[in-house]
Amino acid sequence: MPETMKRGEKAGNSAGKKAAPRKGDIPPTKERILDAAERLFVRYGYKGVSMRLLTRESKVNLGAVHYHFGGMESVLRALFEKHIVPLNQERHELLDKCLAEEADTYTSVRNLIEAYIRPSLRYPASSKPPKSLFARLQAQLSVDPSPEVRRVIDRGYDEIGTRFARMLRAHCPHLADHEFFWRLNCLYGTMFYTQADTGRTQKIAELMGVEFDQTDRADDITLIAGFLASGFLAPAVDTSTSPAATAKSQSGKSSSGKSSSGNAKGK
Amino acid sequence: MPETMKRGEKAGNSAGKKAAPRKGDIPPTKERILDAAERLFVRYGYKGVSMRLLTRESKVNLGAVHYHFGGMESVLRALFEKHIVPLNQERHELLDKCLAEEADTYTSVRNLIEAYIRPSLRYPASSKPPKSLFARLQAQLSVDPSPEVRRVIDRGYDEIGTRFARMLRAHCPHLADHEFFWRLNCLYGTMFYTQADTGRTQKIAELMGVEFDQTDRADDITLIAGFLASGFLAPAVDTSTSPAATAKSQSGKSSSGKSSSGNAKGK
DNA sequence: AATTGTTTCAAACGTTTGTTGTAATTTTTG
DNA sequence: CAAAAATTACAACAAACGTTTGAAACAATT
Structure with missing residues (x-):
């Protein structure tokens, strides 16, 4: 199941000309969804929020979520x-x-x-x-x-x-x-x-x-x-490995500590 | 709003005579639900498991969950x-x-x-x-x-x-x-x-x-x-309250200096 | 003023959901 | 073995779900 973006793609601000201005200066619609989503996700859990509940709470139309995002996961x-x-x-x-x-x-x-x-x-x-x-x-x-x-x-x-x-x-x-x-x-x-x-x-x-x-x-x-x-x-609890060794506690190959450097080495 | 037990009540093993035996000796039905629920809850989250998914996975009939329990929450x-x-x-x-x-x-x-x-x-x-x-x-x-x-x-x-x-x-x-x-x-x-x-x-x-x-x-x-x-x-970091006191640190004054402790120093 | 592109709205689609009633079946009891 | 109780099976329901569509409303550009 490759993630399908569908028509949410066009709202993905990929190469949009200009942001969407609103008539007045009171409510931006897209953020209204995110604000409501934040409240509802916390209250009911991510899986516990349906699109209908989300659109009802944010006072936007049902289709708006699909238009601006494309699905709940994108929200x-x-x-x-x-x-x-x-x-x-x-x-x-x-x-x-x-x-x-x-x-x-x-x-x-x-x-x-x-x-x-x-x-x-x-x-x-x-x-x-x-x-x-x-x-x-x-x-x-x-x-x-x-x-x-x-x-x-x-x-x-x-x-x-x-x-x-x-x-x-x-x-x-x-x-x-x-x-x-x-x-x-x-x-x-x-x-x-x-x-x-x-x-x-x-x-x-x-x-x-x-x-x-x-x-x-x-x-x-x-x-x-x-x-x-x-x-x-606190001092190390694990005494089965020397403090400088990098191997885990299980016995095994690391006969000699391969690196005495104090910090982690890159790969 | 008050939890309705409905007919699940009768399966609440309140004063049950005897547990329900099965024909053979292979599958007890009620536990099959719980076993499947455990697997599915972990995989998809509590809210992410529907009754139909649960009954499908546990190979029991759809009504069985309501009969033995009374709802998802009781499960x-x-x-x-x-x-x-x-x-x-x-x-x-x-x-x-x-x-x-x-x-x-x-x-x-x-x-x-x-x-x-x-x-x-x-x-x-x-x-x-x-x-x-x-x-x-x-x-x-x-x-x-x-x-x-x-x-x-x-x-x-x-x-x-x-x-x-x-x-x-x-x-x-x-x-x-x-x-x-x-x-x-x-x-x-x-x-x-x-x-x-x-x-x-x-x-x-x-x-x-x-x-x-x-x-x-x-x-x-x-x-x-x-x-x-x-x-x-570890020694207390909070020095604004005496170790034996029960009051919380809210008291405003930090005049005595919270840096008195030897190892814990404020920024 | 007309055109264009974006956003909002209302309605409907087909699924899936939880729940319930009823008949069939099994198990226990008398 | 028959009656009773307990369990399972099947079908159906209304409600809620995600999604889609097309038309209306809007802002900015031509």
């Missing part, structure tokens, strides 16, 4: 890229800053992690006027198994994710590859789950009779980054 | 509880063991965390014969926003989650409530994301030219638990 992709591009740009800038300044190892790692997770975590979805519903949507998509969603995720995160991982790897020479990537996996989970903002932790806190306010993230991101930094800098 | 609930009950029982037993044995703080915390996360993480969904598809399903549900799913999650995790949080809290007197629960939130994220088994981390490793095998979890759980334990035992 998702457009919405995702609309947010992920500036988000990743901010990540890059923050990572650049980390390259500039010098500090002790812990602070460096913490700042590095903070640079990566802050853009997505800055505005919690549970705030009173939900500032970034997209963060929650992203968290849902991050565990979605369907290939179309995975492709969207991959395309949005491969580049920035690799750069971040490389920079972080340089600060973790005490870890074998296997353990480093497991810890990186933990970092991803922490970030996405925090974005998801499910309220589970808050529920647990309530059951324990403790008040726990998650709505103000400004300083809390530092706490999370600190937690993760301590985890990364 | 999900039945499937969830079928797995979560023995899983949580194992968690309880492992936590009991932690109460018995004595060790240094780090080892205690790591064992505690390991006891909580191991049951769900033991069998990765990406193994060759997928041992526990349920783990992946659980991860998807953990970020699902719909109220019906949240109710299922809450009911399955409130009790064990509270017990675990209490036990872990006792080992973290150096943390204020606010910071403790943030770190607990990180733990949840790590657990669920690892369960989700999205392959993202593996993808990043590939892009960096490193082989990363996630399929053998037997020892790797200890690595994850070690990571998390180090995070929990």
